[in-house]
Amino acid sequence: MTTREQSPATDKEVTAQQGTKSDSGEIRCRDIFKWFGTSLIIESLDLDIAPKEFVCVVGPSGCGKTTLLRMIAGLTDIDNGTIEIGGTRVDDPLPTVAVVFQQFGLFPWKTVLKNVALPLRAAGIKKDEALQRAREAIELVGLKDSDTKYPSQLSGGMKQRAGLARALAIRPEVILLDEPFAAVDAQTREILQEELLNLWGRHKQTAVFITHSIDEAITLADRVVVMGARPGRIVKEIPIPIERPRTVASVRRNPLYAPLREEIWDLLRTPDSTAKGQ
Amino acid sequence: MTIDNDKVAYPSTVTPSEPRTSTDEIGRQIFQRRQRRLRRQRLVFLSIRVASLAIVFVGWQIYGSHTIAILFAPITTVIHEGYLLFTQHGLAGQLFISVKTFAWGYLLGMIIGVFLGMLTGAYRAAEAAISMYIFALYATPMVALVPIISLWVGYNFTAQVVIVTLFVVWPVTVTVFHGIREIDPELLEVSRSLRLNRRQTWLHVLLPGAVPFIVTGATQGVAMGMVGVIIAEVQTQLTGIGDALQTQSSTYHTAAALAVILLIMALGLTLRLILSLIQRWVIPWQRVDRGRRH
Numbered sequence: 206m207t208t209r210e211q212s213p214a215t216d217k218e219v220t221a222q223q224g225t226k227s228d229s230g231e232i233r234c235r236d237i238f239k240w241f242g243t244s245l246i247i248e249s250l251d252l253d254i255a256p257k258e259f260v261c262v263v264g265p266s267g268c269g270k271t272t273l274l275r276m277i278a279g280l281t282d283i284d285n286g287t288i289e290i291g292g293t294r295v296d297d298p299l300p301t302v303a304v305v306f307q308q309f310g311l312f313p314w315k316t317v318l319k320n321v322a323l324p325l326r327a328a329g330i331k332k333d334e335a336l337q338r339a340r341e342a343i344e345l346v347g348l349k350d351s352d353t354k355y356p357s358q359l360s361g362g363m364k365q366r367a368g369l370a371r372a373l374a375i376r377p378e379v380i381l382l383d384e385p386f387a388a389v390d391a392q393t394r395e396i397l398q399e400e401l402l403n404l405w406g407r408h409k410q411t412a413v414f415i416t417h418s419i420d421e422a423i424t425l426a427d428r429v430v431v432m433g434a435r436p437g438r439i440v441k442e443i444p445i446p447i448e449r450p451r452t453v454a455s456v457r458r459n460p461l462y463a464p465l466r467e468e469i470w471d472l473l474r475t476p477d478s479t480a481k482g483q
Numbered sequence: 484m485t486i487d488n489d490k491v492a493y494p495s496t497v498t499p500s501e502p503r504t505s506t507d508e509i510g511r512q513i514f515q516r517r518q519r520r521l522r523r524q525r526l527v528f529l530s531i532r533v534a535s536l537a538i539v540f541v542g543w544q545i546y547g548s549h550t551i552a553i554l555f556a557p558i559t560t561v562i563h564e565g566y567l568l569f570t571q572h573g574l575a576g577q578l579f580i581s582v583k584t585f586a587w588g589y590l591l592g593m594i595i596g597v598f599l600g601m602l603t604g605a606y607r608a609a610e611a612a613i614s615m616y617i618f619a620l621y622a623t624p625m626v627a628l629v630p631i632i633s634l635w636v637g638y639n640f641t642a643q644v645v646i647v648t649l650f651v652v653w654p655v656t657v658t659v660f661h662g663i664r665e666i667d668p669e670l671l672e673v674s675r676s677l678r679l680n681r682r683q684t685w686l687h688v689l690l691p692g693a694v695p696f697i698v699t700g701a702t703q704g705v706a707m708g709m710v711g712v713i714i715a716e717v718q719t720q721l722t723g724i725g726d727a728l729q730t731q732s733s734t735y736h737t738a739a740a741l742a743v744i745l746l747i748m749a750l751g752l753t754l755r756l757i758l759s760l761i762q763r764w765v766i767p768w769q770r771v772d773r774g775r776r777h
Contacts, residue, residue: 310673
């Protein structure tokens with residue numbers, strides 16, 4: 206079991222290291238390597254993400270995209286290279302970073318309100334203020350009437366709204382989403398995409414969003430990072446020059462949509478483009 | 484529109500020629516019919532239970548009336564003897580002594596068991612240091628230790644409590660140990676991501692996650708603790724229900740001995756009932772799944 210001891214001193218250090226306001230929320234990955242056992246999962250990966258940029262990472266299964274996200278989140282050791290967020294080197298989860306998990310990661314013994322308030326309490330915020338901010342976040346994602354429910358009483362879509370509320374409640378500079386809508390049905394997925402576009406439009410953070418879905422990536426991202434497998438690495442980075450505010454429908458109607466989709470699809474389905482050295 | 488009692492009538496079966504019933508009305512009728520069916524089923528199972536009890540009691544009564552009193556006794560005699568034990572032989576006082584022994588031993592066993600289970604479940608170093616002793620003792624019939632405990636502690640109340648504790652502690656420890664291990668690793672990861680410190684991780688994740696297993700351990704502990712009480716009372720100083728049981732059966736008062744056994748059964752059932760009530764209270768997030776079985 207790994208837990209980290211927190212002290213006010215280390216939190217202050219973190220704040221001090223964040224440097225100027227302009228580069229807070231900037232993610233810089235340099236020469237990342239990762240092995241599982243003896244097999245190489247990620248090879249020499251470099252990735253820069255600007256503050257308040259929305260980046261989607263797509264790639265075939267086993268290309269290491271979730272591993273990359275976990276390394277940025279400070280949940281998995283980086284075997285070689287460095288990741289910096291706002292100038293702070295990532296070794297453990299940073300207080301300015303929030304994660305939305307694929308399987309929601311809600312505590313079944315806590316109500317929605319208590320789940321959302323937990324990271325605030327962990328950050329040392331007084332109980333009343335933590336609950337107040339949790340309520341605001343819950344209202345933001347449209348779960349106001351469900352804040353006293355337990356996760357088992359919620360649908361998949363509502364669970365992920367709660368997961369999103371928990372991530373937003375700490376007012377992070379970076380939000381990391383690991384296939385957050387993969388466990389909900391297709392309609393709910395589009396609704397959640399729409400809501401995320403809305404929320405992100407109003408409160409911009411740097412966002413890294415892992416997905417299998419090309420449509421989802423184009424809908425949400427400023428830039429799509431296409432990864433290849435064996436070993437995982439970046440094949441191409443494709444900017445999405447579709448203006449905001451966007452909706453799911455407006456993106457589909459955009460003339461850029463079809464060619465972008467085709468380009469990404471070609472990159473993903475051509476084994477030559479994803480298998481290395483051929 | 485009328486509704487066939489055994490088929491669900493969906494609104495689509497309504498033909499245009501019939502007068503139209505609103506879907507709300509149909510829904511309400513379907514719901515009521517399900518409720519009626521459920522009540523009927525419950526009644527059937529209750530009847531089966533009552534019939535089973537009746538058959539056993541009647542069988543007991545008949546068999547008991549046709550055998551010699553040293554071996555068996557009819558249920559009415561047993562109940563009467565039980566009444567006499569309470570009114571004339573101080574069975575209530577003996578019951579109190581046994582419950583007291585059980586309560587102390589059970590409490591100690593639960594506290595030590597939950598502590599050891601959590602310690603070994605959460606910390607690999609603790610597991611490496613002591614888990615082999617726990618599993619060795621768990622595999623040992625505790626009754627084998629009774630003579631040694633008596634030798635060390637004496638033939639007294641303390642020895643009895645120690646014996647009950649020993650019966651309770653190992654199944655509880657092992658259950659809680661496995662419980663901590665089964666806590667979803669993703670939730671531990673979430674705790675790290677939310678930057679919970681060690682104390683917060685225990686308070687918000689490990690302890691609540693272990694509660695269902697503590698309750699399971701507590702239930703096993705009740706069964707083992709009951710065994711412990713009777714063995715302790717018969718094998719050390721003769722006290723409590725153990726005394727009643729031993730005295731009555733060794734003097735061939737079979738009906739009275741059977742009455743004591745019924746009392747022990749009732750005690751065990753009561754304790755389990757209390758536990759299941761506690762369970763509902765401490766695990767409010769776990770919806771009791773009342774799936775239909777056949």
